[in-house]
Amino acid sequence: MNDEFYMNLAIDEAWKYQFLTYPNPAVGCLILSKNGEILSCEAHQKAGMPHAELNAVISALQRLNPNLKAVFKTAKNANELYALALQNHANLLSGARAYVSLEPCSHHGKTPPCANLLKELGFAKVIIATKDVSEHAKGGEQVLNVAGISTQIGVCKDRADELLEPFWAWSNGNFSFFKIALTQNGVASGGIISNHASRTHTHAIRSLVSLLVIGGNTVRTDRPTLDTRLINGGKNPDVLIYSNETKFDTSIPLFSIKDRKVTISNSLEAAFERHFVMFEGGGNALSNLDKRVKWLLIYRSNEFKDAKNISLNLKIKIMHRAEFDDNELLWCKIIN
Amino acid sequence: MNDEFYMNLAIDEAWKYQFLTYPNPAVGCLILSKNGEILSCEAHQKAGMPHAELNAVISALQRLNPNLKAVFKTAKNANELYALALQNHANLLSGARAYVSLEPCSHHGKTPPCANLLKELGFAKVIIATKDVSEHAKGGEQVLNVAGISTQIGVCKDRADELLEPFWAWSNGNFSFFKIALTQNGVASGGIISNHASRTHTHAIRSLVSLLVIGGNTVRTDRPTLDTRLINGGKNPDVLIYSNETKFDTSIPLFSIKDRKVTISNSLEAAFERHFVMFEGGGNALSNLDKRVKWLLIYRSNEFKDAKNISLNLKIKIMHRAEFDDNELLWCKIIN
Numbered sequence A, B: 001m002n003d004e005f006y007m008n009l010a011i012d013e014a015w016k017y018q019f020l021t022y023p024n025p026a027v028g029c030l031i032l033s034k035n036g037e038i039l040s041c042e043a044h045q046k047a048g049m050p051h052a053e054l055n056a057v058i059s060a061l062q063r064l065n066p067n068l069k070a071v072f073k074t075a076k077n078a079n080e081l082y083a084l085a086l087q088n089h090a091n092l093l094s095g096a097r098a099y100v101s102l103e104p105c106s107h108h109g110k111t112p113p114c115a116n117l118l119k120e121l122g123f124a125k126v127i128i129a130t131k132d133v134s135e136h137a138k139g140g141e142q143v144l145n146v147a148g149i150s151t152q153i154g155v156c157k158d159r160a161d162e163l164l165e166p167f168w169a170w171s172n173g174n175f176s177f178f179k180i181a182l183t184q185n186g187v188a189s190g191g192i193i194s195n196h197a198s199r200t201h202t203h204a205i206r207s208l209v210s211l212l213v214i215g216g217n218t219v220r221t222d223r224p225t226l227d228t229r230l231i232n233g234g235k236n237p238d239v240l241i242y243s244n245e246t247k248f249d250t251s252i253p254l255f256s257i258k259d260r261k262v263t264i265s266n267s268l269e270a271a272f273e274r275h276f277v278m279f280e281g282g283g284n285a286l287s288n289l290d291k292r293v294k295w296l297l298i299y300r301s302n303e304f305k306d307a308k309n310i311s312l313n314l315k316i317k318i319m320h321r322a323e324f325d326d327n328e329l330l331w332c333k334i335i336n
């Protein structure tokens, strides 16, 4: 087992929360004891919640001293958790190694800086997949080096950069992706394809996006709701119906969702001015996809269906897979 | 990280050699040092080559003492490697833990028993996913227990039993599976779908099977060769063409392969009398599959193609995925 093995575990953990950390980046952190034992592997899960490094530190400390569970449970937020880690670490992680998919932050954001946490707990070495180039957060490596902690940069850099693509894109203006559900033999139509767990995941993403774009034909045929009812307290996204025809049957459920703005337009320009945009639709929409839509999310069921597939020419790169019970989610980059 | 985590790594490693160990079972072994560091994770790769436990022991010893690489390199076969491990271990693995997907063997087969190896090297504990119930190999746990080594049975048992399904089936008479290559949108026809690495894997499997079954229509349409030219020294399997019509154009390449017996029959009974049988064909063959064919191997390309899919109703369980460059291989069980 080498550095790549451990970093890949950290990156895999981060992928579980891809998109769900918006507007933050997805980040993972694995901690190896002085003796080389894996103590924890955690990720940043949601904006406002602890960073990956803090989650991994808490999990590792609890493993080494189960009595700390009760202590950490008293924390009401990430700041308090951070303070409790500093007060209670008892040098348990002295000499440990951290594998982080992104350079630890050096700034006081919603939480104090992770570079400082690793420094105070006496980590011996921090292995970093890729540098943080953002103005406010960069510089973590320097903080560590000044404290005498050795660092190594670039382990699994390509995978880490892929993981961060949405973050850099939405930070710089726009990240857009297309979501589709398919059977094993490429059928997208004729009733619900994906299972409850997949649809719950879709609803969690919908509740974070700035805008949902859907084609007029899909709206007429599927009469969708496009809400987030499967998750608690989800925000229902605004919808842009991409259509030349402006008249729609307003009894289609999506028009009756509270606090939602629905726009009908034959232009997508307004969509690409929003930070995080989800496109939904069928094979026709995917065939005619705007080049600015970079990623494709495929929820694939575990069934073949006796029906016609979506038919188009498209090349993808599968970056990561997740399982939702008997469905799989393929995180894909569109190549052409 | 818990026992399941380590056992899953051992099982994942074993899956890399699924079918390729024929007639032996696919088995994986992970070794954790006394301090909890992962030292190695290896599998049985091919009949006649070292068992998973021996491979993992050699790999762990070399990691702890790199000078042993030159020593182990002198071994001409698995027996010599086993003897060298016993002579040179220097108690480096004393107190270590082994995670094995199948109970270590207790018999002298082509190699001496693995249970004895773990005993002699002073392992503290052996975690076993599932028991070996074969008459000649069972009893490894008892050997360990008598020597004072603690054992634990049943960690990830379901996954280990799935991994072993082909082994138990071909040992008891017959294991049959169907292989197909599909695009992302379920297209199986119109030229080569899968990449070179996928086809090389298919050829490696073909060279081990007892018989290859293919439908008459596929033979007429695709005019296949069904050989193993992509691997060195591959054996070309005998072919059963499943067809009511006995006349075929014998210029179809499959008829000209040396040392191959081709049978044309409208019955599959002879196939199910062979130990390890591969079915190939298109959507029509898959739609009409005999119930005795239990597994489906899907090689999936990274492209959508503007063409018609294979259309049928079928439910599968994906047990494992492998990557072959930009293709994926899905190891599936047919549910109905």
Ligand SMILES: [Zn+2]
Pocket: A051, A052, A053, A104, A105, A113, A114, A115
């Ligand atoms: Zn941070």
Ligand SMILES: [Zn+2]
Pocket: B051, B052, B053, B104, B105, B113, B114, B115
């Ligand atoms: Zn053995």
